[in-house]
Amino acid sequence: MKGAGLDATAEDPANQHGSGGGSMSVREVVVGMIEEYARHLGHVDLLRERIDGRPGQ
Numbered sequence: 001m002k003g004a005g006l007d008a009t010a011e012d013p014a015n016q017h018g019s020g021g022g023s024m025s026v027r028e029v030v031v032g033m034i035e036e037y038a039r040h041l042g043h044v045d046l047l048r049e050r051i052d053g054r055p056g057q
Helices: 026-052
Strands: 009-011 023-025
Touching: 023 026
Parallel strands: none
Antiparallel strands: 009 023
């Protein structure tokens, strides 16, 4: 079964997800989630480095 893929879009009229009130693709949502996850991992790495002194990799 073949789905719509990452270019499928949905409307975001209330601008709850940063679309400016327009449509967003699944690709935009996934990339945004990856960016946010990476940002938080960086913060956790900085905290861990302050605790044990080992530099991040």
